[in-house]
Amino acid sequence: MLTFAFKRLLTAIPTLLVLLALAFALIRVAPGGPFDAEKELPPEIEARLNEAYHLDEPLYQQFGRYLGGLLQGDFGPSFQYKDYTVTELISAGFPVSLKLGGLAMLLALLVGLSMGTWAALHQNSRTDHAVMALAMTGISIPVFVMAPLLILFFAVQLRWLPAGGLGDGGWANLVLPVVSLALPQIAVVARLTRGSMIEVLRSDFIRTARAQGLPQREIILGHALKPALLPIVSYLGPATAGIITGSVVIEQIFGVPGLGRYFVQGALNRDYTLVMGVVVFYGVLIILFNFIVDLAYRWLDPRVKL
C-alpha cells in the first residue's frame, strides 16, 4: 500500500508541472495586461510597474521565480486587489467555497446513494422508473438554470429563503446554493448506484447470503454496499471537479464571496497572479483528491493492481 501510494504520488509530479506550465503559458500569451486602464499610463511609470512585478524579465525567468515562490507557499501579490497577496485572497475565499462544496457533496452522496439503492431494490417498478426519470431530469437541468428557478420559486414567490448573499452565515442562506449545486450530482450518483447495485444484487455471494436467510438490511449494508460503492468512488474525482466548476456559477448567482468569483473577476482584469493562483490551487486540489480516491478504491477492491 505504501509503495503504491509513493508510486502514485510520483506520477502526480509531471501532471502538476504540465498544469503549471499550461496555466502560465495561457495567461501570458493573452492579449492585454494587468495595467491596462481607460487612461493610458505614462511609459516610464508602466516600465517601473513592470519592473516592480518582474514583468520585464524573460518568461522562463518569471516562471522560475513563480515556481520558487510556490515552493514556499507564496502565490505572489495580487495585481488588482492592491495590498493583498493571492495567498490571503485564497485563504479568505476558499473556506466559503469549501463549505458550499463540501455540504453539496455530502448531500449528493447521502441522497444519491439512498435513491439509487431504493431504485435497485425495486427494479422496473413504478418507483424505480420515477426515480430514474427524476435523475435524468437532474442531469439535464444545468446548475445555472436550476439556481434561478429555485430563487424564483422559494425566494421571490414563497419568500421562504433568502435569494442570495451569505447574511450572517446562517443555514437559511446556504440552503439554496447547496441544493442547486448538489442536484446534478445527486442525479449522477443515483444512476451509478442503481446500476452497480443491480449488478451486485445478482451476484452469487448475495444469493448465498439470501439463502442463509439474512435479513434484507444486513444483506444490503453488510454485503452489497461495499462492492456497489466502487463506481461511485471512482466518480468522486469528476464529481469534485464538477462541484468546483459549478461553484463558479453558483457563487456568481448567489453573490457568495468564494474562490470562484475571484477567478472570473481575476481573468477579466488580467490579474495574472490571482488567476494563476486559483487555477493552481484547484488543480492541486483535484490531483490530491484523485490520489485519495485511488487509495480508497484499492482499499475497497484489493484485486486492483496498479
Added chain:
Amino acid sequence: MSNAQLKGAGLWADAWRSLRRNRAAMVALYLMMTVVVLVLAAPLLSPFSIDSTDWDQISIAPSLSTQHYFGTDDVGRDLFIRTLYGGRISLMVGLVATLVSLIIGIAWGATAGYVGGRTDQFMMRIVDVLYAMPFMFFVILLMVFFGRNIFMIFIAVGAINWLDMARIVRGQTLSLKKKEFVEAARAGGVSSFNIVRRHIVPNLLGIVVVYVTLTIPQVILVESFLSFLGLGVQEPMTSWGALVNDGAQAMESAPWALIFPAVFLALTLFCFNFVGDGLRDALDPRDRQERS
C-alpha cells in the same frame, strides 16, 4: 433456405427494433426532432427578427395576439424568435464541437490501441495527465483572453471532450483485436482491410454513436455555461445559455424571459440524454443476451 433468411438481422436493424420498444427514448427522439424542426423553421414562424427592437413593447408578457408568443425582453426584442435562433447556435456548437472531439479522440485512441506497446503507453499517459487538468478553467481563460469567437468555443470544447473518446476507442480497439471472431476471420483468409471494415468498425460504431449522443448535451451545457458567464456568443446573436443569463437578471419582473429558454435548453438536454441511454441499451450486446 431463401436468401432473406440467410441475411439475418443486422446490428442496426436489431438496435432499431429494441430502441423502438423503449417508449421513453422514442418520445425523447420525437421531441428532439420537433425542437430541431422548430429551430430550423424559425424565420417562417414569426414576423420578427432577432435584433429588431420595439420600444413600445418592452418586456411584455407572452401573448398570441401580439405574436410575441414568448413575450419580449427589456429592449423589446421578440423572445420567441430569439429562443429559436439561440437554439441554432446551441445545437450547432453541440454538433461541431462533438465532431471535433470525435475526430481527435478516434484518431488518438485507435492509433494507441492499434499500435500498442510503448507508443500506446506514452499516448495514454498524456491522456492521463490532461485528464487531471481543471479544463473548465482553461476554457474560461481562453474565452476571456481571445474574445467571444464561436470558433474558439468549438476548439476549446472539442479539446476537452476528446479525452473520454480516446480512452473508449482505445479500449475497444484493444479488445476487438483479440476477439475470436477477428481471429476466425483472419484464419478464414479475410484481408485486414476487410477485417477492419466488416468486424472492427461496426463494433466500434455502436459505442461511438452512443457516446456522440451523450457528448452533444454535455457540449451544449458547456457552451451555455460560458454564455451564462457572459463569455459565449456575442450580441445580437444569442444562445440558450445567454438567454437564460439575461432572463435570470429580469426574472422578478419578466419570468417568461427565463422560463422559455430554460425549458428549451433543459428539454433538449433531456432528450439527448434519453436517446443516448436508449441507444446504449439497444446496442449493448451484453444486455441483449440477458433480454432474450
